[in-house]
Amino acid sequence: MDKKQADKKREFARFISKSEPGPGDGGRTGSWRVARPVIDLEKCIPAKKGRPACFKCWAFCPDGVVTKTVPPEIDYEYCKGCGICASECPVCAITMMAETDFAKKKAG
C-alpha cells in the first residue's frame, strides 16, 4: 500500500465500536445497579488473614471492578450489581443490598 492509498484509507471508518477490557468501557454502568454488593470484612478471607488469598470475587467479576487487594474493594462507579461475586464468595462475605435500602440508610 503506497502512501497516497494509506492516507485515503485513513479517512474511512474513523469511528468504529471497539472497547478494551477494563472498568468503565461500557460507560458509567454503576447507575444500572438495583442492588449493591457489600463485603463483610469480618468474614472475607483475605481481610481476616491479612494477606493475599481467595480473591474469587476478583476472579469472577465480569466487569473487572473488584480489586485484588487486602481487603478487596469494589468500584461502585462501574459495578452493575450482577451479584456474581456474592454468589461465588465461599464464606458468604458478600451480600446484595437493595439500592433503595442503601439510600435510606445513607439518609439516616
Added chain:
Amino acid sequence: MHIIDSGNTAAANGVKLARAEVIAAYPITPQTPLTEKLSEFVDGGEMDAQYIPVESEHSALAVCIAASSAGARAFTATSANGLLYMSEQVHWAAGARLPIVMCVVNRGIGAPWTVWNDHQDAISQRDSGWIQIYCCDHQQIIDTVIQAFKLAETVSIPVMVCYDGYILSHTYMPFEIPDKGRVDAFLPRISPEYRLDPENPVNLNTVTLPDIRLDIHGKTAPGYMEIRHNLHTDLRSSISVVEEIDAGFKKNFGRGGNPLIEPYRCDDAEFVAICLGSLSYQLRLAVDKLRNDGIPVGVAGIRLYRPFPDQAVREAFSSKKRLIVIEKALSYGNQGALCGDIRAALYAATGSRPDISNYIIGIGGREIQTNMLVDLLEKACTGTEKPGTEAEWIGLRM
C-alpha cells in the same frame, strides 16, 4: 482469455481472481451454480481458500463477518429469501464496517413462492448500509466482483454485486477473464482498518451507549450515533471512490467508464428510460427501434444504487423532457423505489425538472418482451398528458 459461459461462472471467476480467503454460502436458486463453481475451485486446489459449508444464509454471513473481523478477504452469495434470512447479519456487517463482498443473484420474494427474477430481494436491503452495484452483462459481473473487493477494502463498507437471476446467472455469453498477474497488481491485499488480534484483545460492536464516553485510556470514544453517522458519510464519500476505482480498472483492463450511470443514446435525448440491471441492455433494442422512427429517446442504467449518485442524476437528467423509470421492484404501497430516489434527487435540481413516469414490470419473472418495451416507450414519449403520480404495472394479464 475469452470464454463463453454463464453469469454465475463469471462471478465465480471474479472471486477466484480476487483471491478470496474465506467463502461461506448456502445454495439457493438461482445463485447455486456460483457457489458450486467456487467449491470446485477450492476442492480442486485452484483457489487457496477455506470453503465453509453452513446450514443457513444467516450462518453464511455470520461466518464471513467472523472471517472478515479476523482480517480475511471474505465472500458469500445468495438470492431472494436467502438474503432475507441473513438480513440481520446484512445490517450487522455494514455497521461493523467489514469489507465483505456478496453477490445477490436477483430473484423475487415469496409469498407466493417464486424462483424467477425481479429486484425485490436486493431492494429490500437498500437501507442496510451496504454498497449496491447492479450489473448488465457477464463481463460487468466479473469486472465488478474484482472491483468490489477493492472498493469494500478501501472504504471499509461491504458491497453487494447484484445481477439478474436466470437472465444473467444462467445464460451463456462470451466474456474475458482478466489476466491473473494484472488483477494481483490491481487488487493487492489491503490491511484492514481493524482486525481481531489475540495479542491485543478487544470487544467489537458490543452494547454502545447513546452518548459518547471515555474509554479505558481516558480518550473520548464515539457513541452509537457517531458510528452510524460515520457509516453514512463514508457511504456518501464512496461515490467518488467508485469512480476512481473504475478509472483505475479502465486503465489496466480497458473496460468501464460509466460506474455510476451507464447511458445509451442519451446525449441528444429528450426522453430517457431509467432502470436497474440487464433490463437497460434490453431497452437499448427498443431505443434503437424508436430512434429509427425519429423519437429522441435514450436509456440509462443506474449501476451504483447505494450510495445513490444523486448529483450525477441531476447532471444527467434535469434538462430532459421526460424520464421513464421502469422497475422490477417497488416500495409496496408507494411507488417504485428507484423512481422515488430519482424524484427526490431531481426535486433538488435548480431550474427545470423533467416529467417522470413510473412503470413496474417483470415482477416474479413475468416475461418482458422487447415489443412491450417499444410500446411502453413510444406511449411515454409521444403522450401529451402529464404523467400521473401512480406507478403503472405493465404486462398484467387479468
